[in-house]
Amino acid sequence: MARPLVADIDLDALCHNYALARELANRSRALAVIKADAYGHGAVESASALESLPEGQRPPALAVACLEEAEALRKGGIETPIVLLEGIFETQELSRVEALGLWMAVHSEWQVEALLSYRPARPIPVWLKVDSGMHRLGFPPEQVPAVWARLVTAPQYATDLQLMSHFATADALDSAYFDRQLECMRALAERLGAPLCLANSPATLARPQAHGSWVRPGVMLYGSDPLERPSAASRRLEPVMTLRSEIIAVRDLAVGEPVGYAGRWRAPRPSRIAVVACGYGDGYDRHAVDGTPVLVAGKRTVLAGKVSMDMLTVDVTDIPEADIGTEVVLWGRSRYGAVLSVDEVARYCDTISYTLLTGILPRVPRRYRRRA
Numbered sequence: 001m002a003r004p005l006v007a008d009i010d011l012d013a014l015c016h017n018y019a020l021a022r023e024l025a026n027r028s029r030a031l032a033v034i035k036a037d038a039y040g041h042g043a044v045e046s047a048s049a050l051e052s053l054p055e056g057q058r059p060p061a062l063a064v065a066c067l068e069e070a071e072a073l074r075k076g077g078i079e080t081p082i083v084l085l086e087g088i089f090e091t092q093e094l095s096r097v098e099a100l101g102l103w104m105a106v107h108s109e110w111q112v113e114a115l116l117s118y119r120p121a122r123p124i125p126v127w128l129k130v131d132s133g134m135h136r137l138g139f140p141p142e143q144v145p146a147v148w149a150r151l152v153t154a155p156q157y158a159t160d161l162q163l164m165s166h167f168a169t170a171d172a173l174d175s176a177y178f179d180r181q182l183e184c185m186r187a188l189a190e191r192l193g194a195p196l197c198l199a200n201s202p203a204t205l206a207r208p209q210a211h212g213s214w215v216r217p218g219v220m221l222y223g224s225d226p227l228e229r230p231s232a233a234s235r236r237l238e239p240v241m242t243l244r245s246e247i248i249a250v251r252d253l254a255v256g257e258p259v260g261y262a263g264r265w266r267a268p269r270p271s272r273i274a275v276v277a278c279g280y281g282d283g284y285d286r287h288a289v290d291g292t293p294v295l296v297a298g299k300r301t302v303l304a305g306k307v308s309m310d311m312l313t314v315d316v317t318d319i320p321e322a323d324i325g326t327e328v329v330l331w332g333r334s335r336y337g338a339v340l341s342v343d344e345v346a347r348y349c350d351t352i353s354y355t356l357l358t359g360i361l362p363r364v365p366r367r368y369r370r371r372a
């Protein structure tokens, strides 16, 4: 029998979440952010599922971080336009950008120089990145009109030029900083007559005023709710990844007996402890504290003891049916119907869903599911 740990990927849930993004931003076009191997879900498989949606419902573009990610998608047969969110990393990449039919962000002077000295046979859509307050990538707002003027007068880039920026605080429901960034971008767009692409998942879900010509949802497509407090819309998201395993051993422990490395957890009562095939060598976060929720046979229980490389331990004292072979869901949807959100697990690991989802290692087989 094979090791029971798998990451089940529900491609219908992915399509459902993408449809929700489109519905919420129905005056914008919604690209699908599938960088970092579609946040750990498998970029080619995720893109194929989205590409197979009916005409008019599928993403008009996908987004990745770099050329290598785009190349892997093209090799996997994906034909949808792909935006490089950080553009090129060296000038020589431009010929591949053109050959693969990619679109690209431009955030630095050297990239502008490289573009202006390049003569593509067909125009390359360029998204000029503005640093409206994230202070990561992009041109400072005061430099943007001059850069825009140089690009818009270059025939190879003039037709599909637009402005993009990234929000630092779109997840916080009441953020003056968000308003400041939005205002900065609106003023620039108005002055230049430029289309805008601003909204990540939280802004797609909760900030219609920031939707612009394109939205750029990422984590919401995978069913994670990025908002500080869930909204009616974010409650409609469905989990895409279920990290599913089984119990491989069970122990009865007397009061005070420790479990695992350093004996971090000690039985507060006569306890049954189940050993589960999943550990930090699979990408489950070792920072998970005692009390981190887990579903065993569809019932909530908790992690008890430090996570090991290949195993973790859970308290099944109150789940008498738990035995070797019983289903354990670390996050996602149990066969018994219950759902454990990756966002909740992330809080117990002092992290965010993004790191848990992208952190699942290649040792864990991905199993792709379509509903009947």
Ligand SMILES: Cc1ncc(COP(=O)(O)O)c(C=O)c1O
Pocket: 033, 085, 166, 199, 200, 201, 202, 216, 217, 218, 219, 220, 226
């Ligand atoms: C430039 C850019 N746009 C969009 C996204 C998608 O963000 P989210 O996953 O929060 O929707 C990211 C993600 O990091 C990003 O870097």
